[in-house]
């Protein structure tokens with residue numbers, strides 16, 4: 001028995017990285033996936049890959065998770081196509097790193113908008129449909145929301161991801177009377193196009209981080225998505241308000 005059979009899953013950021021892995025995995029578990037990304041062509045390629053693997057996915061149009069009209073159109077397309085929404089997986093995000101004294105305010109607000117406002121906005125718009133389905137919300141936090149870093153200057157990112165974890169707990173509270181569960185998955189360092197472009201790049205001080213991760217390596221998108229499938233499935237029917245950390249032990253074990 002597939003674990004998400006017939007569930008309508010809205011997944012943002014499906015052009016690449018964890019979002020593409022999520023689209024493929026959720027569809028393989030029987031979900032009807034509605035994807036979306038700023039990178040529309042690449043998101044359509046994900047849709048094609050899902051179809052090739054025998055799954056169902058729809059990618060209505062370019063999605064900007066920071067734009068209310070765009071999010072509303074995305075949610076409406078899902079409802080029109082499949083009759084409702086069971087799962088919201090707010091995965092998409094974009095970050096600008098920088099230290100508190102040198103980062104331009106514009107970069108701080110860009111990061112908050114892309115990583116935090118985007119999650120609230122998707123939940124806000126999808127909520128009435130989740131009430132109808134007694135559905136669930138998955139958010140994506142980060143170990144950056146739990147710890148500081150000596151090698152990565154990331155005040156905005158830490159603030160937004162910490163807030164995503166807190167927002168998820170409040171969604172759990174507001175959702176409980178409606179049978180809605182809300183949980184967060186917090187990855188550590190994961191090998192994706194996003195991280196390869198900065199933190200894992202050859203000239204970044206964090207590139208050798210695997211040495212300090214207890215399991216000795218960075219994670220794979222599928223390892224994060226596996227946790228998300230579990231949280232979205234009936235196996236997690238009594239779990240809400242949780243933050244499931246998927247980081248190879250990075251945030252739990254001090255290096256020394």
Ligand SMILES: NC(=O)c1ccc[n+]([C@@H]2O[C@H](COP(=O)([O-])OP(=O)(O)OC[C@H]3O[C@@H](n4cnc5c(N)ncnc54)[C@H](O)[C@@H]3O)[C@@H](O)[C@H]2O)c1
Nearest residue numbers: 013015017018037038064065092093142187189190192194
């Ligand atoms: N890779 C890591 O090490 C890591 C660690 C912790 C948390 N995360 C989180 O995991 C999630 C996925 O990250 P990833 O590593 O797959 O990153 P990625 O950069 O490879 O993919 C993110 C996707 O989101 C899309 N996106 C960005 N802004 C958007 C917007 N405004 N509207 C629509 N789509 C938008 C991008 O185009 C891209 O396809 C993010 O929330 C990220 O913060 C990643």
